[in-house]
């Protein structure tokens with residue numbers, strides 16, 4: 001039975017000295033994802049959780065401010081974070097690595113002043129390796145994320161609302177400043193705020 005070490009936050013140098021398992025390639029080839037993870041450890045409010053097996057990273061998850069190309073990245077109030085990629089190498093899946101890593105990264109008392117979003121996009125789902133349908137996969141992720149305090153929330157973001165296989169999940173801290181809550185609500189229903197609610201026509 002291999003020995004796994006759960007590390008959060010993973011220091012930049014530690015990540016530089018551990019290669020990524022070559023099959024961690026759902027989002028991009030492993031060597032490029034390795035570079036991207038190192039980059040996340042170097043930005044403000046960015047952090048990476050890893051599961052190490054010997055010299056290799058076999059599972060990881062990222063936390064960072066929402067990317068600028070998506071609507072929550074437009075936030076003008078600080079405190080919003082995104083649980084970005086979560087990935088386990090296929091040969092180590094279904095051993096609770098992802099679940100245990102998220103529990104290490106997001107204990108109940110942590111991030112109480114933050115709103116953390118997670119966007120579930122079906123084009124990222126690894127249906128081939130799991131043999132699951134899109135909806136079964138969405139349910140798997142909902143369950144995985146809900147264990148660490150996330151819940152599904154509605155949004156009018158067409159990237160999410162136009163595909164039933166996609167979802168927005170949110171972990172709302174207990175001490176989130178009101179200003180951040182209002183900004184989050186504004187972004188969640190941006191089309192309505194901008195008078196673009198096409199369902200009215």
Ligand SMILES: CC(C)(COP(=O)(O)OP(=O)(O)OC[C@H]1O[C@@H](n2cnc3c(N)ncnc32)[C@H](O)[C@@H]1OP(=O)(O)O)[C@@H](O)C(=O)NCCC(=O)NCCS
Nearest residue numbers: 026085086087088093094095096097098099124125126130
């Ligand atoms: C989703 C993913 C991260 C899960 O990793 P993992 O290490 O296998 O997950 P765990 O072993 O911790 O399992 C988490 C839960 O999912 C369930 N699960 C995992 N694989 C499953 C499968 N193939 N079929 C059914 N359920 C499954 C587990 O039973 C567990 O549920 P439980 O806590 O109720 O027992 C992994 O499949 C993966 O890397 N997928 C590709 C990338 C991806 O889709 N990332 C998520 C979006 S960013």
